[in-house]
Amino acid sequence: MAVYFFYGDEDYNIELELSKMSSKLNPDFKSMSLQTLDNPDFSTLISALRTTPMMFGDMLIIINAEEYFTSNKNFFDDVELSEIEDALKNNPETLNIVFVLKLPRDENKKPDSRRKLYKILSKYNVKEFPTFKTYKTAEIAGWIKTQARNKDISLNDDAISLLIEQIGNNLREFDTELDKLKLIAYPEKKITRKMVEEICISNEDLFGFADLIMQGERDKALLEFNKLLDKKHPLEILSAIQTMLRKWIILKTKSSLSPGELSKLTGQHEFVVKQTLQKLKNTKTADLVKLKENLYEAEFRIKSAEAIDIISEVECAIIG
Structure with missing residues (x-):
């Protein structure tokens, strides 16, 4: 079959590609024909690379290789790398091997091309999965x-x-x-x-909800929360608000950066960044952090089954 090297900071596209490959395996023998290894040591890796597929058809071995490229020194010595290279050259026709390197999102990082393992893998099917720029x-x-x-x-x-x-x-x-x-x-x-x-809970919905809380208009905030419940489960609303607050805190604390740089940090379009900065003009960073802490505690209590009633837990967090 083939050897692949997938890398990039858009992990979801990597997952979709791997899912597409695994869907081609015989469903009756998938438990035996699909194997995933996380940064395996040399003996485990070389054993996997030399796997001989049995009668159940093609095999897919996925090797998550983050540590191979992030360790301070080469993960394998020269003798081991030579054996790995030889095993890849003699890869059985019924075996697909995929090395995966997921990179930090929006940091514009690439695999270290100076590493010997990279030079070995670059001879095969290499595919980058970059994050889409928000302006594209x-x-x-x-x-x-x-x-x-x-x-x-x-x-x-x-x-x-x-x-x-x-x-x-x-x-x-x-x-x-x-x-x-x-x-x-x-x-x-x-x-x-x-x-x-x-x-979809819009940015306007979330902003209006959070703004009411920070203005001390708890009753109106509770009414707004109940409107949001028509669209989402309470935990989904909490997740959306937590994500929004994290982005707002970044915008407030990094406001000296350009809209383009803030766009990369938050994953928002530049227009949305500018619009949000204007709306947050009179909002204190400390108030945003406090609200985030309250909602985080509510989310923790709900997920750990400590909350008796989910909606009441969120309402208590809103009231503060």
Whole structure:
């Protein structure tokens, strides 16, 4: 078969590619034909590379190799690297081997090409999976359309634009929302902007909710929270607010940076960055941090089964 080297900071696209490869394996023998190893030592790795597939068909071995490229010195010595190289050259036709290196998001890092292992793997099928830049909306839209086709649905252009405006460049979140939209649209297969509005909590919704809390208008904040419950489960709302607050805190503490740099840090479009900075003008960073702490504690209590009632737990966090 083949040897692959996948690397990049868009881990979700890497996961999708691996999923596509594993879907081609014989489903009756998948437990035996699919193997995943995390930074295996030499003996474990060489044993895997020399695996001879049995009668159940093709095999796929995924090797998460982060430590191979991040350790201070070479993970393998020259003799071991020579054996690895030899094993890859003599790879059986029924065996796919994929080395995976997931890089930190938005840090523009690349594998260290000086490492001997990189030089070995670069002779094979190398593919980079970079994060989409937030300003490259056409590329993000293209990805959404492809995923929609895979789910047997399609989206109007204005629906796609709204998704990008609300989500940014988070592919995993796009995929989750597409699954929800498919259920909402059934038996129809066309997704409209109105459908997106029905399920997506907009930045305006979240900002309005958080702003009411910080202004001390708890009653109104609780009413707003109950409106959000029509669109999302309480934990989803908490997750969305936590994500939003994290981005707001970054914007407040790094406000001296350019909108472009802040866009990279938060995964938001530059327009959204500028708009949010204006709205946060009179908001204290300390208030944002305190709200985030309260909501984090509520989320922890809910997930650890300490909360008697989920909605009441969130409401208590809002009241402070």
